Amino acid sequence: MNVDRVTEKLNILADAAKYDVSCASSGSKRKNENKGLGNASNGICHSYTEDGRCVSLLKILLTNHCIFDCAYCVSRKSNDIKRAAFTVQEVVDLTINFYRRNYIEGLFLSSGIFKDADYTMERLVTIAKKLRTENNFNGYIHLKSIPGASDELMREAGLYADRLSVNLEMPTEAGLKLLAPDKNRQDMIDPMAFLNKEIIQRKEEKKLFKKAPMFAPAGQSTQVIIGATPENDQQILHTANHFYKNFNLKRVYYSGYVPVLADKRLPGLNTAVPMVRENRLYQADWLMRFYGFNVNEIVNSQQPLLDLDIDPKLGWAIRNMQAFPIDINKADLHMILRVPGIGLHSAQKIVSARKFAFLNWDQLKKIGVALNRAKYFITCKSGDYEKRDLTGTKIKQFILAESQSKYLKNVQSQLNLF
Amino acid sequence: MTRLIYDGTFEGLLTAIFEIYDRRLTVVNLQKDGTGSSALFEDELQIITDDARANRVLKGLKTRLSANGVQRVYIAHFAGMEHEENNIAGYIRYAFDTQQNIEDDYGNKYVQRISQIVQMMRREKHRMEAFVRFQKLQDDTYYAAVEPDFNVLPLLIRHFKNRYADQKWMIYDVKRNYGIYYDLHDTEFVAMEFSASAPAGNAIAVFSEHEETYQHLWKNYFRSVNIASRKNTKLHLRHIPKRYWKHLTEKI
Numbered sequence: 001m002n003v004d005r006v007t008e009k010l011n012i013l014a015d016a017a018k019y020d021v022s023c024a025s026s027g028s029k030r031k032n033e034n035k036g037l038g039n040a041s042n043g044i045c046h047s048y049t050e051d052g053r054c055v056s057l058l059k060i061l062l063t064n065h066c067i068f069d070c071a072y073c074v075s076r077k078s079n080d081i082k083r084a085a086f087t088v089q090e091v092v093d094l095t096i097n098f099y100r101r102n103y104i105e106g107l108f109l110s111s112g113i114f115k116d117a118d119y120t121m122e123r124l125v126t127i128a129k130k131l132r133t134e135n136n137f138n139g140y141i142h143l144k145s146i147p148g149a150s151d152e153l154m155r156e157a158g159l160y161a162d163r164l165s166v167n168l169e170m171p172t173e174a175g176l177k178l179l180a181p182d183k184n185r186q187d188m189i190d191p192m193a194f195l196n197k198e199i200i201q202r203k204e205e206k207k208l209f210k211k212a213p214m215f216a217p218a219g220q221s222t223q224v225i226i227g228a229t230p231e232n233d234q235q236i237l238h239t240a241n242h243f244y245k246n247f248n249l250k251r252v253y254y255s256g257y258v259p260v261l262a263d264k265r266l267p268g269l270n271t272a273v274p275m276v277r278e279n280r281l282y283q284a285d286w287l288m289r290f291y292g293f294n295v296n297e298i299v300n301s302q303q304p305l306l307d308l309d310i311d312p313k314l315g316w317a318i319r320n321m322q323a324f325p326i327d328i329n330k331a332d333l334h335m336i337l338r339v340p341g342i343g344l345h346s347a348q349k350i351v352s353a354r355k356f357a358f359l360n361w362d363q364l365k366k367i368g369v370a371l372n373r374a375k376y377f378i379t380c381k382s383g384d385y386e387k388r389d390l391t392g393t394k395i396k397q398f399i400l401a402e403s404q405s406k407y408l409k410n411v412q413s414q415l416n417l418f
Numbered sequence: 419m420t421r422l423i424y425d426g427t428f429e430g431l432l433t434a435i436f437e438i439y440d441r442r443l444t445v446v447n448l449q450k451d452g453t454g455s456s457a458l459f460e461d462e463l464q465i466i467t468d469d470a471r472a473n474r475v476l477k478g479l480k481t482r483l484s485a486n487g488v489q490r491v492y493i494a495h496f497a498g499m500e501h502e503e504n505n506i507a508g509y510i511r512y513a514f515d516t517q518q519n520i521e522d523d524y525g526n527k528y529v530q531r532i533s534q535i536v537q538m539m540r541r542e543k544h545r546m547e548a549f550v551r552f553q554k555l556q557d558d559t560y561y562a563a564v565e566p567d568f569n570v571l572p573l574l575i576r577h578f579k580n581r582y583a584d585q586k587w588m589i590y591d592v593k594r595n596y597g598i599y600y601d602l603h604d605t606e607f608v609a610m611e612f613s614a615s616a617p618a619g620n621a622i623a624v625f626s627e628h629e630e631t632y633q634h635l636w637k638n639y640f641r642s643v644n645i646a647s648r649k650n651t652k653l654h655l656r657h658i659p660k661r662y663w664k665h666l667t668e669k670i
């Protein structure tokens with residue numbers, strides 16, 4: 001192996017892939033049953049970048065050559081940058097050797113478009129196939145499908161990959177037309193529909209014949225870029241909801257736009273990355289997937305934007321004060337889950353523990369409830385419900401004041417260090 | 419108050435529980451041999467570990483707790499955290515003194531504490547599954563040195579055995595001076611003598627041919643995926659506390 005050349009390629013092609021946010025490696029149940037290498041089961045983050053994002057997969061582009069010219073993408077044709085392309089074997093070797101050292105959970109492979117969609121897709125599939133069949137590799141493989149690739153290749157990809165994704169890139173069709181004139185939204189939706197149909201069908205087969213091959217066992221996901229186009233949170237979350245409902249997506253990733261190019265159609269180069277907004281979208285997404293919230297409860301035409309200063313669950317609670325306080329010792333799990341400051345685990349523990357005895361503030365705190373938020377919305381054994389007559393606005397002020405002072409203390413101690 | 423001194427083993431702890439019931443003791447203070455100071459006016463009882471008695475307690479415990487519950491007690495014990503035996507003993511006594519199964523009684527202080535300890539162990543186990551960095555040696559063994567906060571090596575065997583079935587590997591706990599070694603068939607516990615010139619954390623002298631290349635590539639990769647405009651040191655440190663860095667290839 002030519003170390004310098006491979007190092008250079010790795011630097012270029014990892015750098016170009018880093019804006020793609022889907023790094024999760026969970027949701028698959030690929031076992032190591034053949035005394036081979038690896039398993040894909042629990043999605044471990046092996047490291048964290050200095051910006052705090054998880055590193056769990058070797059996330060690279062096969063190439064950053066591209067015939068397209070999407071305005072938001074560093075690999076776009078008209079961008080004057082160094083180009084590189086891995087060979088199939090190089091990607092295989094890197095994956096296996098990184099995996100053996102426990103650096104990664106597997107491979108996330110994406111690519112610029114070399115010549116046409118099929119030509120590129122075929123190479124991605126070859127890499128996955130080689131890993132599975134020649135190297136006995138059972139680690140996680142996520143392939144990003146190239147929009148416009150043929151059904152045949154998509155089907156083959158599903159046999160080797162754990163997850164496939166087709167990126168929507170922009171939350172709406174209009175946004176896509178503006179920034180990626182070469183691309184066509186239907187070219188993204190068609191393969192999603194195809195995959196959805198195929199995944200469901202293969203699952204049925206698997207129920208009948210245990211030996212039926214796995215097909216993309218971790219399902220499909222997509223990514224939308226936030227803040228490059230003017231869509232509001234209502235549009236974004238409704239798009240996500242639509243794809244969750246109709247295409248059985250496992251995840252929608254929200255990627256705050258990082259300005260990398262000067263272009264009239266895009267936010268200026270010194271625009272800040274919308275990190276708080278991105279975080280709020282993820283929180284809202286969790287509420288939809290795990291907390292039983294309907295998308296319209298989170299954003300609607302009266303409330304098209306997520307609050308940036310408080311999380312969406314707190315936002316919902318203070319807009320719906322008539323639902324509170326709830327008695328923690330009697331309320332349904334589904335209502336407990338709606339209390340700000342109570343997470344999935346704490347809610348389950350509360351429901352288990354109260355079968356023994358009614359819980360008081362102290363016990364709730366030890367169970368892991370964030371009382372500084374929850375106390376405004378619940379009663380418990382201790383009787384003295386904290387702030388009975390407060391309005392939602394007041395509560396918001398109290399909570400913000402409290403977290404503000406905590407924040408200030410942190411800043412203070414950091415300054416003291418220097 | 420009776421002070422019970424035991425030898426630090428799980429069997430010793432269970433024997434102590436047996437004594438508590440046998441002698442109808444109510445207020446007790448359990449201590450590992452050599453960790454406590456002797457206080458005046460305290461009755462002191464030296465526990466002599468007795469497998470038969472320990473087994474009877476364990477059997478009784480199995481009728482009061484689920485298999486999972488018994489395992490949690492065991493994990494809480496071998497975590498080896500200082501001065502936790504009274505909480506573990508408290509948990510066992512609470513289980514014996516209550517008719518129904520108490521595992522989910524998170525309002526109880528012992529259940530709370532055991533659940534906390536098990537949670538800390540789980541977290542540490544998970545961290546080790548993430549932060550082990552193997553280095554390939556000349557004899558094709560993949561070697562990793564670790565320094566976990568708690569004694570979690572035994573909890574790691576299954577994970578690594580399932581994952582790396584086709585390579586020989588060793589994970590060595592430098593702090594507690596023992597390791598687990600997998601020879602392509604079985605795993606065993608091993609203790610090694612390291613010299614001052616070649617301490618356990620350092621295997622560079624016996625690296626296999628391409629080892630340095632891949633370490634170099636990994637470091638490069640780690641650097642390339644960072645997005646400078648999103649830098650967030652606080653978050654970074656929360657995920658990878660500094661004490662783990664010295665064994666992380668990308669951080670050295």
Ligand code: SF4
Nearest residue numbers: 066068070073076112
């Ligand atoms: S097709 Fe993909 S790689 Fe090519 S410019 Fe568009 S987003 Fe970038």
